[in-house]
Amino acid sequence: xxxxxxxxxxxxxxxxxxxxxxxxxxxxxxxxxxxxxxxxxxxxxxxxxxxxxxxxxxxxxxxxxxxxxxxxxxxxxxxxxxxxxxxxxxxxxxxxxxxxxxxxxxxxxxxxxxxxxxxxxxxxxxxxxxxxxxxxxxxxxxxxxxxxxxxxxxxxxxxxxxxxxxxxxxxxxxxxxxxxxxxxxxxxxxxxxxxxxxxxxxxxxxxxxxxxxxxxxxxxxxxxxxxxxxxxxxxxxxxxxxxxxxxxxxxxxxxxxxxxxxxxxxxxxxxxxxxxxxxxxxxxxxxxxxxxxxxxxxxxxxxxxxxxxxxxxxxxxxxxxxxxxxxxxxxxxxxxxxxxxxxxxxxxxxxxxxxxxxxxxxxxxxxxxxxxxxxxxxxxxxxxxxxxxxxxxxxxxxxxxxxxxxxxxxxxxxxxxxxxxxxxxxxxxxxxxxxxxxxxxxxxxxxxxxxxxxx
Numbered sequence: 530x531x532x533x534x535x536x537x538x539x540x541x542x543x544x545x546x547x548x549x550x551x552x553x554x555x556x557x558x559x560x561x562x563x564x565x566x567x568x569x570x571x572x573x574x575x576x577x578x579x580x581x582x583x584x585x586x587x588x589x590x591x592x593x594x595x596x597x598x599x600x601x602x603x604x605x606x607x608x609x610x611x612x613x614x615x616x617x618x619x620x621x622x623x624x625x626x627x628x629x630x631x632x633x634x635x636x637x638x639x640x641x642x643x644x645x646x647x648x649x650x651x652x653x654x655x656x657x658x659x660x661x662x663x664x665x666x667x668x669x670x671x672x673x674x675x676x677x678x679x680x681x682x683x684x685x686x687x688x689x690x691x692x693x694x695x696x697x698x699x700x701x702x703x704x705x706x707x708x709x710x711x712x713x714x715x716x717x718x719x720x721x722x723x724x725x726x727x728x729x730x731x732x733x734x735x736x737x738x739x740x741x742x743x744x745x746x747x748x749x750x751x752x753x754x755x756x757x758x759x760x761x762x763x764x765x766x767x768x769x770x771x772x773x774x775x776x777x778x779x780x781x782x783x784x785x786x787x788x789x790x791x792x793x794x795x796x797x798x799x800x801x802x803x804x805x806x807x808x809x810x811x812x813x814x815x816x817x818x819x820x821x822x823x824x825x826x827x828x829x830x831x832x833x834x835x836x837x838x839x840x841x842x843x844x845x846x847x848x849x850x851x852x853x854x855x856x857x858x859x860x861x862x863x864x865x866x867x868x869x870x871x872x873x874x875x876x877x878x879x880x881x882x883x884x885x886x887x888x889x890x891x892x893x894x895x896x897x898x899x900x901x902x903x904x905x906x907x908x909x910x911x912x913x914x915x916x917x918x919x920x921x922x923x924x925x926x927x928x929x930x931x932x933x934x935x936x937x938x939x940x941x942x943x944x945x946x947x948x949x950x951x952x953x954x955x956x957x958x959x960x961x962x963x964x965x966x967x968x969x970x971x972x973x974x975x976x977x978x979x980x981x982x983x984x
């Protein structure tokens with residue numbers, strides 16, 4: 530678990546350090562200086578219908594730990610910043626300005642500690658935090674802080690005046706992080722609190738967790754990366770059992786809110802792109818499969834009532850050309866699988882034969898049965914023929930709910946003889962067992978369908 534800083538680094542978000550008044554300009558380290566060369570050596574750089582087939586029949590009759598640094602994908606960029614104090618605000622606190630641009634920066638309310646030993650700048654936000662906290666969890670910062678620093682006054686820094694937590698004025702370094710301020714805030718909060726405070730895997734929660742995952746990967750915070758991936762894997766799992774649980778939650782959301790089940794989770798585009806960015810292939814199979822359950826028009830030209838619709842200002846970036854190709858190939862496999870499932874149920878011979886076998890003999894008597902023995906192969910074969918006709922009409926012609934989802938189709942097909950009042954409980958049980966085996970087989974094939982087994 531992520532623990533809090535030592536007692537000498539306790540949090541006091543209600544108070545901010547009172548900086549030295551008057552302009553205090555800090556000179557930047559010149560290019561080619563010893564400190565610049567050391568930073569370079571460390572890898573740092575400067576700047577449809579809801580009806581189900583079962584209901585129609587009854588009416589008529591699923592951890593990887595990644596130790597790779599984000600530097601292998603996109604080099605982590607940092608640079609020291611030159612800051613100075615400006616005029617006091619209405620509360621009597623001196624403002625902080627960027628020396629080069631004159632931009633006024635703001636102290637983060639909850640992450641500006643009086644006894645902080647380093648200032649991290651992200652966009653226009655400043656975080657005064659503790660080197661020890663960053664060093665404890667991040668190999669990146671541990672290595673960076675281990676580099677000998679230039680003499681006082683030469684590195685980019687800011688003088689923080691003495692206070693209750695700081696006995697005398699102290700010059701501390703200022704580091705610019707080229708990341709979103711919201712992501713940096715979420716990351717630092719996760720490090721200071723006892724583990725991250727993740728939510729329910731909805732769209733808002735995904736934005737926060739994705740930001741933490743990106744920075745945990747980028748700055749080599751392996752423990753936090755594992756936590757973020759484990760949380761995302763609840764919604765984008767690698768096992769069929771976990772997938773079924775995910776779908777149950779989505780259906781409950783649909784019943785409670787009258788919104789499409791797809792609104793329960795973030796857009797699959799965002800998940801696939803994130804998985805590529807942070808090298809998390811374990812998220813890809815379920816994300817591609819989820820995306821394949823929509824028609825091409827719903828994916829690329831969704832209407833406002835569609836599950837994949839997002840307003841233009843919050844729409845995720847499109848997939849890469851390679852991933853669009855994988856989606857097309859995978860969707861073709863899902864459609865072929867649905868047709869094959871219906872045909873296999875139509876044959877029905879293996880289901881009936883399994884139901885007929887009981888302790889090594891066959892029971893050919895025509896009678897009602899509540900046991901595991903099929904009492905009439907001819908009658909059950911006729912039932913299967915009728916069910917195939919209904920399934921073909923429902924999924925292949927009417928394109929009703931689930932027509933792009935072979936896992937859903939297999940589950941419903943397995944319940945068809947149970948949905949009606951069947952005289953042969955054995956064949957109903959056999960059909961259910963067959964469907965469960967088919968669903969397991971489908972789940973194992975998904976990575977191959979979307980050509981994810983070779984990446």
